[in-house]
Amino acid sequence: MGTAWIPGAERLGSGTIGGPMDHPERPARVVWHTTESGAGPSAFHTVGNYLISVHSEPQVLYDPTTDRIGQYGPLTQSARALKNCGTTRNNRVGAACIQIEVLAHASQPFTAYWRPGPNFRALMAAIRSFGIPDAFPMGIPARSVAGCRREESVWLTRGGHYGHCNVPGNDHWDPGAIDPGKLFAAAPGTPPAGHTSATGAATPGTAGCVPFPGTAFFQAGRHSPIVTAMGRRLVAEGCSAYTHGPGPQWGEEDRRSYTLWQRKRGYSGSDADGLPGRTTWEALRVPKD
Template structure:
């Protein structure tokens, strides 16, 4: 059993968004989405959460990669509802868990190129790993544009654990979250980027001893 509610996350909505997984014996996975809207402020965070609740498309988690704000709509061990089904395959309910994250960002500008992940990002990834989701994208690279289709293999989706872009989920036609830098994505999950080593300040100028000229008397 992994983490169900992330202690660091703000609770959003009623907490009741889904149900039991259909195929708990299949590997655990996570799905990355982008909201394609505004970001960077508490108001944008609240408005985005309200919108996802209103349209009944809540992921489990909402994260702003520029502010490190993290919210949670529902328990990680049950389903979320930001994916479309692939016929009879209920993609929201595939696997031991299917942890869905909406990143407040736009697919056309991959957020790993400018983000500022902090302690809440590390908490989110800790919780995802607690279910045995490996640090990998088994479907390979992500879509780089709306016309750049990548594989949405049902076999990969049902048999592999790890992270999937929304663009890689069978039965879906969105291309989010954009072309993330995988190394950067996982590296930042383990530890803060070390601070820039401060350069040694130049020594303060030594005060020259005052030399009193003895004026002759």
Template sequence: MTSFHAATVHPDRSVTYCGEVGADQVATARAIARLDHTPRFAREHPNRPGALFVLRDDGALDVYEPVGGAPFSPRIPDPAPRGAAAAPASAAVALPVGAASGTIWIPGAIRIGDGSIGGAMDTPGNPPRVTLHTTESPAGGQYLESLSSYLIEVASEPQLVYCPVTDRIAQLGPLHQSARALRNDGARRTNREGRVNIQIEVLAYAKNPWTTGWDPGQKPGWRSILAAARSWGVPDAFPAGPPAPFPGPDKPRSRSVWQNKGGYFGHCDVPGNDHGDPGALDTAKVLGGPGGDTPPPPRPTVSVAHLAAAARADIPGPDGHTTHPEEVRVLEDALVAEGLLDDRYADGSFGTRTRDAYAAWQRSEAGGSYSGPDADGIPGIASLTRLAARHGFTATD
């Protein structure tokens, strides 16, 4: 009878070896995890037959490995970018303003593992993107920790794991390097496509879209993920269209769209892969807005005249002086999303940092390519209208 090494990986990634157990105990663990009312969930090892993982809602991961089996060698992170001859890059495109650099480690995210999961991107001149997965597992509790440990053990890590129930984030690797949750598309390494490819495993089932009954306005953790993606210039768009319902017909996986468009993709959109997740998500909610089951709130209106008045009064005024703070805050939030203003200065006061950030927007290609005295940091209707179109408010005179 086959025996198994039994161990527990704790939420802090420390390991307790529990000795050898028989096949009957492993069969019992598997059967208990299948019960609907138990806070446990079983996953088979994708590369080693017979090996079993049991995810627990207390954050621990029980591991059962067959004794005497062939040793398992995980994929080793490769820090070197592939040469152009091996993986030719698509024609470089102009990246949005704010994309020169961005958030690498999300504040408040739980770091799990040693952070070494991938390496440099193969096609950094191509547009930035986010790839969405579902774990096909329960959410809530501390499944975030146990599922993250499982992904590390099987060397299929994304950069981020997100729980839509608790709004907690686990970060397994830096956002500017590759993850390991996608298959290659022939010689093309899909994990390393684009300036960044921020992969997010969401604790959910594809057949039950996690955006149903979920309000991004009440989820600061998810909003911090969106802000990090925007800091790298990832557009608020789904260039391959909304993810398809699961189960259902497979979507076309366009290589041209994948390689040449930036934005949000589902695992179901990636060439060379056959998974159908993340299911029929409400894309408006994913991008932080109200979805189809929620009436949209009125778009805020920001007046050029009010912003100019705020700049005239707030900059020479005492520190923290505010004039039309609600409208200034809408402007500052947009500048934060563009990666031009640190969010700690988005306080409703049109100070020198807000002025300098807006001047950078005016000088940018997206803001109008102003220069010299025209890029003075005081909003005009043309540059403000461009910013409003990207960030969901209305610009008026």
């Protein structure tokens, strides 16, 4: 079981908001929201109380301009900021469903201007204590109301980070197109085991994944759907240097993105040259279709 109370977080409200999880056998996850408000002390107070008054508390309230953090209830129990989807109580899916309301607007992704500090690092450490991987299983949250991915099969089965825009049965598009790479880069340290292999930790099985095609496969002029599938996985892992794409033609942006992945896996220097090797490739789990 992970950290219930983030060290240093202010306590908000009564300290009790939800209850036990309905599906603790499913992987733990995070849901990012934006309050569609300004930030600063006044907003923290006003919006913080508003969420109590409408019974829509997350576990965590965060101000990206000051790194201030508050907590309504333990991360080990449910919050109340998601609508249900049919009979599925979304707030209670997973061993944990950690919801974070960021004082920001979806139309102005907060990772473009936010100033992460010790409270953000404490938040990420608490998230990782639940074994939640540094990954967005449905990719970068939506840029607009249209185009939100909300596949129930992904939501119910994959651990990681989601936007409110990715939750089935919900119609909000927050938190907007935040940059996963900046979120994870602001939280130095080791991502949870089971998702790290640079140090020899276990990785999940590779059934259904593209086998390592060999480093020589990745060369100028290579055109293959494997390159597109690889690029999509890199984006989902927050390792994107793409200005457009990813696409089937192996190029410099693929190489720079893959370097980010190698660094995330703990490699550095010439071991993070952007050319896929077997260990990082298998950890990336590029799907066959």
